[in-house]
Amino acid sequence: MNNVPTSSQPERTYAPCVFVTDDDASVRDAIGFLLQSEQLDHLLCATADELLEMVSPQHRGCILLDVRMPGLDGLQAQQALNERGIRLPVIFISGHADISTAVRAVQAGALDFLEKPFDDELLLEKVRNALDLDQSDWENEHERDDIEQRIAALTPRERQVVEGILDCKLNKIIADDLDISVRTVEIHRANALDKLGARNSSEMIRMVLSSHSYRDWLL
Secondary structure, three states, X not given: OOOOOOOOOHHHOOOEEEEEEXXXXXXXXXXXXXXHHOOOOEEEEOOHHHHHHHOOOOOEEEEEEEOOOOXXXXXXXXXXXXXXXXXXXXXXXXXXXXXXXXXXXXXXXXXXXXXXXXXXXXXXXXXXXXXXXXXXXXXXXXXHHHHHHHHHOOOHHHHHHHHHHHOOOOHHHHHHHHOOOHHHHHHHHHHXXXXXXXXXXXXXXXXXXXXXXXXXXXX
């Protein structure tokens, strides 16, 4: 077993880890050996409860999850993960796979479904794809968080000017709506561009539209 990211190891909080959850010790050990041979950090869990104790929304990586286990089964564990805001890609593994179970898993957000016995190379391919997907999702979320912080730094007047730009209004129209001069609109626009780190209005619009803040503005 490799080192496991925990809250007491903040420098490893975001280190990618493969969480292997299966009640069959021989399966866990076999997958663990395979992951070790590829130098992939991993954690072996015998039950869904063990998994839920270890993983948090701050972790990065993916989850290999057996469908049939004592206590919480795989689908119940997946529901618990979703309820806790844990969005790591989930790959289900099962020796008793059926179409209805696979469909339910995918509908609940599972990335893939593999039936035992599975080919080692196929499993590694699925794991690498899941890790790549999680990395991409994490980078996008990190970028969105950064944009949110920049938007929060806008003054109320700068935000009003940005809203006018989003509505495709000319500076003169924005100035009339806000009862200020066109020059003042230009100053607020320049300040907003600077705070958001946007090179031009088009880039600023793209950044704002990708944010959660914009949805709040529409309410």
